[in-house]
Amino acid sequence: MLFFENDYSEGAHELVLEHLARTTREKLPPYGADKYSESAREKIRSACDCPDAEIFFLAGGTQCNQVVIDALLAPYEGAIAAKTGHIALHEAGAIEFTGHKVLELAQENGKLCAATIRTYLQDFYNDTSHEHMVKPGLVYLSHPTEYGTLYSAQELAEISTVCKDYDLKLYLDGARLGYALACQDSDMTLPILAKYCDAFYIGGTKVGALCGEAVVFPQKAPKHFLTRIKQHGALFAKGRVVGVQFDALFTDGLYEKLGRHAMEKAEKLKAALREKKYRFFLDSPTNQIFIVMDNERLKEIGKQVRYSFWEKFDKNNTVIRFATSWATGEDDLQALIALL
Amino acid sequence: MLFFENDYSEGAHELVLEHLARTTREKLPPYGADKYSESAREKIRSACDCPDAEIFFLAGGTQCNQVVIDALLAPYEGAIAAKTGHIALHEAGAIEFTGHKVLELAQENGKLCAATIRTYLQDFYNDTSHEHMVKPGLVYLSHPTEYGTLYSAQELAEISTVCKDYDLKLYLDGARLGYALACQDSDMTLPILAKYCDAFYIGGTKVGALCGEAVVFPQKAPKHFLTRIKQHGALFAKGRVVGVQFDALFTDGLYEKLGRHAMEKAEKLKAALREKKYRFFLDSPTNQIFIVMDNERLKEIGKQVRYSFWEKFDKNNTVIRFATSWATGEDDLQALIALL
Amino acid sequence: MLFFENDYSEGAHELVLEHLARTTREKLPPYGADKYSESAREKIRSACDCPDAEIFFLAGGTQCNQVVIDALLAPYEGAIAAKTGHIALHEAGAIEFTGHKVLELAQENGKLCAATIRTYLQDFYNDTSHEHMVKPGLVYLSHPTEYGTLYSAQELAEISTVCKDYDLKLYLDGARLGYALACQDSDMTLPILAKYCDAFYIGGTKVGALCGEAVVFPQKAPKHFLTRIKQHGALFAKGRVVGVQFDALFTDGLYEKLGRHAMEKAEKLKAALREKKYRFFLDSPTNQIFIVMDNERLKEIGKQVRYSFWEKFDKNNTVIRFATSWATGEDDLQALIALL
Amino acid sequence: MLFFENDYSEGAHELVLEHLARTTREKLPPYGADKYSESAREKIRSACDCPDAEIFFLAGGTQCNQVVIDALLAPYEGAIAAKTGHIALHEAGAIEFTGHKVLELAQENGKLCAATIRTYLQDFYNDTSHEHMVKPGLVYLSHPTEYGTLYSAQELAEISTVCKDYDLKLYLDGARLGYALACQDSDMTLPILAKYCDAFYIGGTKVGALCGEAVVFPQKAPKHFLTRIKQHGALFAKGRVVGVQFDALFTDGLYEKLGRHAMEKAEKLKAALREKKYRFFLDSPTNQIFIVMDNERLKEIGKQVRYSFWEKFDKNNTVIRFATSWATGEDDLQALIALL
Numbered sequence A, B, C, D: 001m002l003f004f005e006n007d008y009s010e011g012a013h014e015l016v017l018e019h020l021a022r023t024t025r026e027k028l029p030p031y032g033a034d035k036y037s038e039s040a041r042e043k044i045r046s047a048c049d050c051p052d053a054e055i056f057f058l059a060g061g062t063q064c065n066q067v068v069i070d071a072l073l074a075p076y077e078g079a080i081a082a083k084t085g086h087i088a089l090h091e092a093g094a095i096e097f098t099g100h101k102v103l104e105l106a107q108e109n110g111k112l113c114a115a116t117i118r119t120y121l122q123d124f125y126n127d128t129s130h131e132h133m134v135k136p137g138l139v140y141l142s143h144p145t146e147y148g149t150l151y152s153a154q155e156l157a158e159i160s161t162v163c164k165d166y167d168l169k170l171y172l173d174g175a176r177l178g179y180a181l182a183c184q185d186s187d188m189t190l191p192i193l194a195k196y197c198d199a200f201y202i203g204g205t206k207v208g209a210l211c212g213e214a215v216v217f218p219q220k221a222p223k224h225f226l227t228r229i230k231q232h233g234a235l236f237a238k239g240r241v242v243g244v245q246f247d248a249l250f251t252d253g254l255y256e257k258l259g260r261h262a263m264e265k266a267e268k269l270k271a272a273l274r275e276k277k278y279r280f281f282l283d284s285p286t287n288q289i290f291i292v293m294d295n296e297r298l299k300e301i302g303k304q305v306r307y308s309f310w311e312k313f314d315k316n317n318t319v320i321r322f323a324t325s326w327a328t329g330e331d332d333l334q335a336l337i338a339l340l
Helices: A014-022 A035-047 A061-072 A114-126 A153-165 A177-181 A190-196 A225-231 A240-249 A254-275 A295-302 A330-339 B014-022 B035-047 B061-072 B114-126 B153-165 B177-181 B190-196 B225-231 B240-249 B254-275 B295-301 B330-339 C014-022 C035-047 C061-072 C114-126 C153-165 C177-181 C190-196 C225-231 C240-249 C254-275 C295-301 C330-339 D014-022 D035-047 D061-072 D114-126 D153-165 D177-181 D190-196 D225-231 D240-249 D254-275 D295-302 D330-339
Strands: A054-058 A077-082 A102-105 A135-142 A169-174 A199-203 A213-217 A288-294 A308-312 A317-323 B054-058 B077-082 B102-105 B135-142 B169-174 B199-203 B213-217 B288-294 B308-312 B317-323 C054-058 C077-082 C102-105 C135-142 C169-174 C199-203 C213-217 C288-294 C308-312 C317-323 D054-058 D077-082 D102-105 D135-142 D169-174 D199-203 D213-217 D288-294 D308-312 D317-323
Touching (some): A014 B014, A035 A240, A054 A061, A061 A135, A061 A169, A061 A199, A061 A225, A102 A114, A114 A135, A114 A153, A153 A169, A153 A190, A190 A199, A240 A254, A254 A330, A288 A295, A295 A317, B054 B061, B054 B225, B061 B199, B102 B114, B213 B240, B288 B295, C035 C054, C035 C213, C035 C240, C054 C061, C054 C225, C061 C135, C061 C169, C061 C213, C061 C225, C102 C114, C114 C135, C169 C190, C177 C199, C177 C254, C213 C240, C254 C330, C288 C295, C295 C317, D035 D240, D061 D169, D061 D199, D061 D213, D102 D114, D114 D135, D135 D153, D153 D190, D177 D199, D213 D240, D295 D317
Parallel strands (some): A077 A135, A135 A169, A169 A199, B077 B102, C077 C135, C135 C169, D077 D102, D169 D199
Antiparallel strands (some): A199 A213, A308 A317, C288 C317, D308 D317
């Protein structure tokens, strides 16, 4: 069976595991105060060109979204997101669990645009009953989006301007950030993210780590953020668990290499699909590839490949997703291409 | 510097790391549905003599307490705990964060007793205004307690009886369960826990794992428990992260061996302390050792050993804690003994 | 200045106030256990043809929605509502505050339809990742809706069938129920509501009371509902405050009379508007009347009448709302008509 | 039957009801923006000698405590209260419902003292693991306390000093404030409360109103407080409901007169009890009187008087509470005295 279902089917990259093994008997202070976590932070600060960034390591993406959004918002504020955003749809209400409404806006290919947000905010403040409504306090973006699409630096700058105009925080979910940064057609970089966002996270779980994400506050973390992490049940006693992994990922460009690896496989797969005249559901520049496939054909293929069901396209066709990852092997890729 | 500050200063045991490394390129389904998680569950069921137990793997202890207690309680119920219980004191209000009051009762050496709980419940239901009070819905025990003390099987049975009489759930926090089970003077076993508790967790973080705990529901998990884990931001995409570790820990008795290792070191240390006429603050049968030390002496010792400050004893003396762990080396132990 | 801005500009009807005054020195038990609250409950049970209904009196509409929805839902469930529903838009996130997501569906003139709900539920359960999504647990309807529109008995029955098919609760917000029941073209009655809903509330605040709503559970209230009211900060020490008012409202058909009064005024106003060729934004059968008005004309009228701004219609026109109420005087009505 | 069970057995004072009746047909803006609410605010500001105070009207005491404490605290902070405080015991966990822990301290006769609070705070900040604990953010006092006892101006000043030293808010629950202010031996005044507290509420429900309390922020209300009230489900559409009542209560000294009335009756009752050699459980200077009564005697008395059971004293005796109120009649009082 071939696996192109998602980008979190494997464990961790060997260099990550080796760093964990090499350091395992060292006695280190708990709760993220260890030297490897600090080393990882220093490397990330440097990669972000942001020497004062405050950085915390959490276990997973939904946890990052929940803890960070809850900490950035006042209790009466909500988070603006695309209707298709992960926090709006696929986190079992983790944001609402902390008391905050997700304010869902229209999207295009998974992306919010500055004009949509601005119109929403204008309408909100023009509404004379807005004191009886949920005050928008933050914009949530995912990059890549749930559809594999990307924001340009210019688009992010525009959204940032709207946020500043209306005193909103800007937060970016980088679960698959490694694949975005490795995308040739994208001009987005870590320093640009650090320039425009109040917070973002660099995804490890989907890019070579066993688990863990690095939350970056380019300016300043919310007050008593460690206590808030604990209050959410999200503080690792052994902070090293994630710190050591990110220390490995940000050594010798491993994180970038893993991103490029997935992108190379994805480019090959897209080229093959194009050649074979498959219909693309949308034009995703990253490692998630959405195609429209005949149901009969799909049934056949499903016997040999695991893919992700996305949605019904019409009576006879289905939208499916293939994902490559940092671990996708060339043999598997060629086998998939041969099969299609 | 010698480290006897806590039992989570090291990473994971080598066999745990090797199992992670060996399986890392295997493509596995997410969210705990992988074969290693299932294998670990099967081994734990067997160790608990409880073939129908439902088992979930979470990242850490506070997270287990938060997610499980929230799921076991009705929204208007609270959790009874010792005043010194971890959820009462050292989890930054993680239980209250989910809307539940911690109902704090008097303790002795960290332990609750059945009679205290029964009296509390009788008083509660005799109070004519109890509909205006937080309904007790669960008893929280830690085993070992925060003071290293243990419940006997008989004590647990008695508390269970009170719980049944008043329709309360019984939940046990086993962050250091490995050390309790390895204690020679204790008659507590996993099957006994499974017999009396509605839920308990087997701690990995403090007993040889990088991270992770195994939550055991001997009868049945709360409805939609996976969704509730997700809602709390606590669901690992790569469920294997903890599943593989517990699969290793419950292979060839590793979990027991690690517990015994710590206990042997602890017994040696206690013997040495007794011989040197140190004053014990309380009689802890497990790997946490509490002694009263002269402040001047402590200042000297603190230059070479990291210990845990517990509390002021009087003007001239301080209560400190030494902890041994699955990773405590004999050389370090002898060095500490020599120093004392 | 004429007031047609809303239906809660006046205090209480004189018969309500007199009942409060007449009984004010009587010494009564607290928390709703008094004889007037019980008398009111008995009268409401009778009006609903539902002798076993459990009835509670709360202070206001948002409070009812928050307390009842929170009590009917499991903690991991959300409430389906029209995008234009009061809980979705104008309650400052009171539902999310209790941890539940409002699942917003498309509406027509403020109404949800059974087919829309069914399709949503089918899609939800067909989605293989639905365990990672908010489980729909309840349907929220408002009757009249925020647009003054009404459900027919048949429409309610159909929605009830969907709810039963998917094990959802059905809850109806009757803030303006008095006006719905008094509408000649509507076949909805209190017994029909009691037949199909798991809970609904009969609005007092907007129909002749100083404050207060009667929450009706036709079958059974959620467990420990009094405690949950208290936990939400919503329990009146003097339960009589609302009980006495509803006792008056349900004596000699006062509630119905007040509803009819508003509807008669509304019918006259609609007839006049039709005659004067005003454009109706939508066809509301109740006491809220939505018309499209030229901005210049509106500016003039605004000098003498308070109306409710609804939304911009186009560059030159605005949608406004006039509302009649139980207290609308004939003189004021004629003055408004003369002005238009 | 005589009623001395509590001070909320009657409805509202006649002058309050008359003001409601007199104004009932006036068309007023909603949500507390009406002229009577504003007039009431102005009178309260004047009584507090605090011209810039921001004042809001809510429905009941638990609601005030929940909304105000939630708004004054950061999400990771808890509220210090006496173990016997209303929020700690008798509000069904309304504070925890909003995510905040109640940090319960030892009390004497229902009162907290500055030294106890200071010691707690010193210990907290000396505890090296305090980042893992609930940060104390506010001190909750009730005045009178649940035992009818009072703080002196000096005691309040001392507690205020501790709060300032540790950056805590000071909040006072004045459910029975009218009786405290009318107590001859007390030097506490509204201006002194306004000087030291960050917020307090003036109780109406127990002092002559049908319902309602006035929340006073002497300096400044928390940001977006109206929205937070709404979010808690606590905003009256007809803000006049409470505003008109407080306008009456603060006209011609009615609030003071009602307080004095209850205190005169209480003093007479206490004198009679003293004369008859009853044993006082504690020395309460206000309208709540706690006596120890022989169980046999109590059974007899209970046939003719409703009292409040407080607690078992010993095998043969019980602590009961008699409460006088603004509505206690002289005939009833004499009948009670004759009976005792």
